[in-house]
Amino acid sequence: MTDQEWAFLETVARAAFANPFGDTRDDLDIAIGGAPRGSSSEEILESVLSRVATQVESLRRRGLADLRAQGGSRREVLRRFCLFHVFHRYVDHFDGLIQTQLQEGDKPCRVSFARQALEELSGFGLTAEEAERTFAVFYQLRRAFYFIRSGLVGSSPSMKVLRRHLWDCVFTHDVRWFEAGLWNRMEEFSILLLGETGTGKGAAAAAIGRSGFIPYDPARNGFTESFTRNFVAINLSQYSEGVLESELFGHKKGSFTGAVENHEGLFSRCAPHGVIFLDEIGDVSIPVQIKLLQVLQERVFFPVGSHEPRRFSGRIVAATNRPLDEMMVNGKFREDLYYRLCSDVVTIPPLRERLKEEPEELEHLLEAILRRIAGQPVSARERQLVQKVLQRDLGREYDWPGNVRELEQAVKRIILTGRYQGVQREKGKGDAMERLAVRLRDGALNAEEVLAAYCGLLYDTHGTYEEVARRTQLDRRTVKKYVQMCGREQ
Ligand SMILES: Nc1ncnc2c1ncn2[C@@H]1O[C@H](COP(=O)(O)OP(=O)(O)OP(=O)(O)O)[C@@H](O)[C@H]1O
Numbered sequence: 261m262t263d264q265e266w267a268f269l270e271t272v273a274r275a276a277f278a279n280p281f282g283d284t285r286d287d288l289d290i291a292i293g294g295a296p297r298g299s300s301s302e303e304i305l306e307s308v309l310s311r312v313a314t315q316v317e318s319l320r321r322r323g324l325a326d327l328r329a330q331g332g333s334r335r336e337v338l339r340r341f342c343l344f345h346v347f348h349r350y351v352d353h354f355d356g357l358i359q360t361q362l363q364e365g366d367k368p369c370r371v372s373f374a375r376q377a378l379e380e381l382s383g384f385g386l387t388a389e390e391a392e393r394t395f396a397v398f399y400q401l402r403r404a405f406y407f408i409r410s411g412l413v414g415s416s417p418s419m420k421v422l423r424r425h426l427w428d429c430v431f432t433h434d435v436r437w438f439e440a441g442l443w444n445r446m447e448e449f450s451i452l453l454l455g456e457t458g459t460g461k462g463a464a465a466a467a468i469g470r471s472g473f474i475p476y477d478p479a480r481n482g483f484t485e486s487f488t489r490n491f492v493a494i495n496l497s498q499y500s501e502g503v504l505e506s507e508l509f510g511h512k513k514g515s516f517t518g519a520v521e522n523h524e525g526l527f528s529r530c531a532p533h534g535v536i537f538l539d540e541i542g543d544v545s546i547p548v549q550i551k552l553l554q555v556l557q558e559r560v561f562f563p564v565g566s567h568e569p570r571r572f573s574g575r576i577v578a579a580t581n582r583p584l585d586e587m588m589v590n591g592k593f594r595e596d597l598y599y600r601l602c603s604d605v606v607t608i609p610p611l612r613e614r615l616k617e618e619p620e621e622l623e624h625l626l627e628a629i630l631r632r633i634a635g636q637p638v639s640a641r642e643r644q645l646v647q648k649v650l651q652r653d654l655g656r657e658y659d660w661p662g663n664v665r666e667l668e669q670a671v672k673r674i675i676l677t678g679r680y681q682g683v684q685r686e687k688g689k690g691d692a693m694e695r696l697a698v699r700l701r702d703g704a705l706n707a708e709e710v711l712a713a714y715c716g717l718l719y720d721t722h723g724t725y726e727e728v729a730r731r732t733q734l735d736r737r738t739v740k741k742y743v744q745m746c747g748r749e750q
Pocket residue numbers: 410411412413414455456457458459460461462463464539580581625628664665668
């Protein structure tokens with residue numbers, strides 16, 4: 261093989277598992293395919309695949325496409341090069357499988373193209389076991405790409421960073437770790453999602469949950485689980501403490517009045533490589549926090565009324581819009597649980613920040629929301645109609661306190677009534693006042709935070725720093741600092 265050929269193989273090998281939401285992959289694709297800058301993404305990919313296929317053919321003709329003949333780092337480069345080629349040959353098949361599985365639900369589908377793909381992998385010299393694991397990783401790669409891209413729409417820089425980050429939550433930042441054995445151990449890595457209400461924490465959790473590793477089972481000619489079963493979610497703030505324990509851990513018949521049957525909790529229902537999404541983790545009591553900590557530490561739990569330990573081997577993703585750092589200081593959230601939950605912390609940006617970074621983000625979101633409502637793509641004209649109403653009724657400065665969830669409701673309201681006035685200011689003010697009252701009552705604020713919250717409320721009412729400064733007898737710069745501290749200022 262010439263040096264030039266080898267360099268080509270190395271570049272393709274680097275692209276094979278590069279984060280598809282990162283810039284490196286784009287640069288590598290240009291380098292591999294030689295498409296001129298400015299080409300569409302389809303053109304770039306087409307040129308990449310065609311050059312790689314030509315190179316594979318040439319290696320095959322010369323008997324050089326056999327991994328068994330190579331060792332060490334050369335084998336690794338050749339392996340990744342071959343995997344890149346086979347993966348892309350089956351991308352459309354995997355996309356079809358994802359759609360079919362979405363329709364079929366929890367029963368795993370048969371995979372008609374599996375045998376053929378496995379034979380191709382074995383043809384490059386992979387053992388049967390390696391081929392099956394690789395095939396399962398291919399499926400995982402495609403699911404992660406599909407669910408992260410379709411679940412978290414947006415072209416702003418912070419959304420791009422978020423998608424890249426979520427990919428790393430599934431495959432680690434360096435896929436060599438993943439391939440070296442973590443593919444089977446990702447349940448050790450809990451993720452904590454932070455962000456305001458309606459920003460997409462649930463969507464991010466679902467993307468991670470549906471992208472877990474699912475082994476391939478040759479006897480069944482399919483994967484061992486449906487990815488729809490691999491993600492179970494619970495909103496912890498919805499249940500009273502007693503009911504919550506049953507929901508999470510299950511209960512034994514007769515363990516309390518009303519427990520007329522054995523009940524399987526969420527932790528028992530979670531598939532072996534599945535993900536449990538604990539939404540509103542900041543709202544649970546200390547006793548439940550202690551039980552969750554036990555599951556995370558020891559991987560066992562006990563149904564209510566039972567002394568028989570049950571094993572949990574899934575992954576935990578938790579989310580909250582509450583200030584956990586403050587809650588830990590005040591003894592409302594256990595530090596040991598926090599550190600067990602945050603192998604990584606992912607912060608989801610609020611919609612107003614995203615729109616400030618890139619106003620066109622609104623178009624992309626509207627398109628996605630309208631498509632979801634209509635069940636099919638909608639024309640640009642319909643999107644523009646909605647956009648015009650938003651512009652007319654809210655202007656550009658509206659701060660979307662309910663984030664993407666509010667935007668979804670706004671679109672529905674506009675479809676029904678032709679208008680959307682936004683969450684009324686007065687209601688917002690009432691909520692802020694109530695929140696402040698609760699935190700004052702709990703003794704949860706230090707002196708500076710009290711001042712900041714008070715300045716924020718005055719700013720909401722009077723709208724200028726000067727007026728807040730006059731009323732509080734603080735200087736304008738201090739007022740501005742406090743107003744910004746409590747996140748009011750644009
Ligand atoms: N970037 C996005 N692209 C497309 N849809 C989104 C995006 N972000 C959120 N959504 C949609 O907005 C709605 C609200 O999102 P989600 O429930 O994930 O928010 P959340 O942060 O979990 O809210 P809460 O804290 O109130 O539970 C969902 O229907 C979700 O699919």
